[in-house]
Each structure stands twice: as C-alpha cells, then as structure tokens.
Amino acid sequence: MTARPPLPFTKMHGLGNDFVVLDATRAPLDLSEADLRFIGDRRFGIGADQILVVEPARAADADFRYRIFNGATGEEVEHCGNGARCFMRYVRDHGLTDRDTVRVETMNNRIVLEMTPDGRVTVDMNQPIFAPAQIPFEPTGLAPRLVNGFELWPLANPADPAQVVEVAAVSMGNPHAVQRVENVDTAPVAEVGPWVEAHATFPRKVNAGFLQVVDRGHVRLRVYERGAGETLACGTGACAAVVAGIRLGWLDAVVDVDTRGGQLTIAWDGIGHSVRMTGPAVTVFEGTVAFPDRDCRFT
Numbered sequence: 001m002t003a004r005p006p007l008p009f010t011k012m013h014g015l016g017n018d019f020v021v022l023d024a025t026r027a028p029l030d031l032s033e034a035d036l037r038f039i040g041d042r043r044f045g046i047g048a049d050q051i052l053v054v055e056p057a058r059a060a061d062a063d064f065r066y067r068i069f070n071g072a073t074g075e076e077v078e079h080c081g082n083g084a085r086c087f088m089r090y091v092r093d094h095g096l097t098d099r100d101t102v103r104v105e106t107m108n109n110r111i112v113l114e115m116t117p118d119g120r121v122t123v124d125m126n127q128p129i130f131a132p133a134q135i136p137f138e139p140t141g142l143a144p145r146l147v148n149g150f151e152l153w154p155l156a157n158p159a160d161p162a163q164v165v166e167v168a169a170v171s172m173g174n175p176h177a178v179q180r181v182e183n184v185d186t187a188p189v190a191e192v193g194p195w196v197e198a199h200a201t202f203p204r205k206v207n208a209g210f211l212q213v214v215d216r217g218h219v220r221l222r223v224y225e226r227g228a229g230e231t232l233a234c235g236t237g238a239c240a241a242v243v244a245g246i247r248l249g250w251l252d253a254v255v256d257v258d259t260r261g262g263q264l265t266i267a268w269d270g271i272g273h274s275v276r277m278t279g280p281a282v283t284v285f286e287g288t289v290a291f292p293d294r295d296c297r298f299t
C-alpha cells in the first residue's frame with residue numbers, strides 16, 4: 001500500500017473550542033470517517049473538537065463552502081459557530097480572500113463572516129429555527145410548559161424517568177436543547193448532558209446547553225456537545241441559549257455569554273431577524289499530519 005502524502009493543517013480555537021482546519025479549495029480531500037477520527041483523536045492524532053474543511057462555493061453568490069466534522073465521531077454536522085469565526089481568520093491569513101466580509105455556504109444554511117476592527121469576527125448566523133420537524137425534535141407525550149408564550153419541553157431520563165429536565169428546543173442549523181440552571185459551576189453537565197444528547201425525541205441527537213441567567217444582558221453557559229462531549233465553548237450553543245432566553249422573556253436583545261473558554265456577544269432582534277455572534281478566533285500552529293498505515297486502530 002503506497003504511503004499517503006502528509007496533509008497540511010492549521011490548529012485553531014474559538015474560546016478553547018478547538019479545531020483542525022483543512023484547505024480543500026484546490027483539490028477535494030479524500031478523508032474517511034476513520035481518517036477524521038484519527039485527526040480528532042487527542043492521543044493517536046492531532047486532537048480537535050471539530051475538523052473544519054474549506055471548500056470552493058457551489059453557488060455563484062457565495063465565496064466558500066464550510067464543512068464541519070465532529071472530531072470524536074468523524075460525523076459531518078450542520079454548523080459550528082466558533083469554527084465559523086476561525087474559518088474567517090483562516091481564509092484571510094491563508095490568502096484565500098482579502099475581503100473583510102465573506103459569504104459562506106454550510107450544509108443547510110447561509111452565513112456571513114465579517115472581520116471587525118478589533119480583530120474579532122462577527123458572524124451573521126442567519127435565523128434560528130423553532131419548527132420541531134426542522135430541528136429535528138419529536139416531542140412525545142408530555143405537554144410543554146409555556147413561559148412567555150414559548151415552550152419548555154419536559155425530558156425524562158430514560159434510565160431514571162423520575163429525573164425530568166425542561167428544555168427549549170432551537171436549531172441554528174444544528175439542534176440544541178437548552179435548560180436553565182441556577183449555577184453552571186454546579187450543574188450536573190457530565191451526568192445529564194449524555195442522556196439529553198442521546199434522547200430519543202431528538203432523532204439526530206442534540207447539543208445540550210446549561211444556561212445560568214446573571215441578568216438580562218449577561219449569562220453563563222456550558223454545553224455538552226453532540227459528538228464531542230463538553231467543550232470549553234459552543235458558538236451555536238451560545239446563539240441557541242440567548243435566542244431561547246429572549247423567547248422565554250429572560251433576556252434582552254444583546255447578551256454577553258460567559259463560557260468556560262471566554263466571552264461571546266450574541267445579538268438577536270427577534271423572530272424574522274438573524275442572530276449575530278461576535279468573538280475571537282485564534283491560530284495556534286501550522287503542521288502536517290501523516291496518516292497511520294492500515295494496521296493502526298483507525299483503519
């Protein structure tokens with residue numbers, strides 16, 4: 001078997017949510033799920049929450065296509081907010097564009113990335129989605145509790161049906177279930193996150209958000225991510241949590257979101273408007289990855 005050529009990559013993070021970024025603008029990348037899991041593995045490979053791939057746009061009115069794969073599973077997912085900011089820094093720093101604003105296609109969405117004068121990146125994340133069929137979310141049995149006219153859905157732990165949490169279901173292109181907690185530091189993220197992530201009412205699984213409201217313009221958030229476990233920050237999760245908090249009447253239109261990796265600012269003017277996320281994007285190092293031969297556990 002001929003050895004595969006080493007693959008150049010860039011290691012980046014958005015508030016500690018870390019990524020391996022790959023350039024497929026000149027030629028498609030032939031990567032299997034096993035290859036992607038190898039890249040994402042923190043012992044046998046490089047290590048990343050997600051792998052981001054830069055591709056040429058398919059539509060004439062877009063600049064790039066943006067693909068995302070969860071590092072632990074190698075599965076392709078619909079969106080990654082922290083990754084979108086890193087995508088913008090990547091295409092600028094690698095000379096793929098000199099524009100301050102870039103139009104990007106994702107699997108099921110269209111977003112706009114913008115470099116800001118202070119070096120952060122603002123992303124127009126498009127509009128949140130609430131229709132259960134589009135999340136997707138299949139509420140069965142128990143009726144929701146309406147708060148400010150928005151649904152909080154009861155989810156029972158399949159292993160212990162007496163343990164019930166209430167979640168708001170929102171999609172930013174990827175699915176999110178957001179629950180309010182008194183204090184994120186003591187929230188049972190490791191215990192509750194896994195069973196919410198895998199809950200049968202979310203047929204494509206779900207990112208589980210734990211939201212602490214400090215005041216109407218400031219929240220704290222932890223997210224147990226689908227296909228990644230708890231990350232230090234989740235951009236789409238921050239958007240989903242703020243959108244849910246505004247719909248539920250707990251938050252104003254501009255909110256600072258403290259994650260374990262740092263702060264994002266999320267703005268949303270309500271139904272019919274895009275969510276706008278602003279935060280940092282950091283390049284850590286450049287490298288090349290040599291793929292294991294067929295005998296490695298990742299074959």
Ligand SMILES: N[C@H](CCC[C@H](N)C(=O)O)C(=O)O
Pocket residue numbers: 017049050068070077078079080081082083174175207225226227228231233234235236237
């Ligand atoms: N785990 C997510 C993808 C990455 C989202 C997160 N890293 C972000 O910044 O939005 C999912 O399976 O939908």
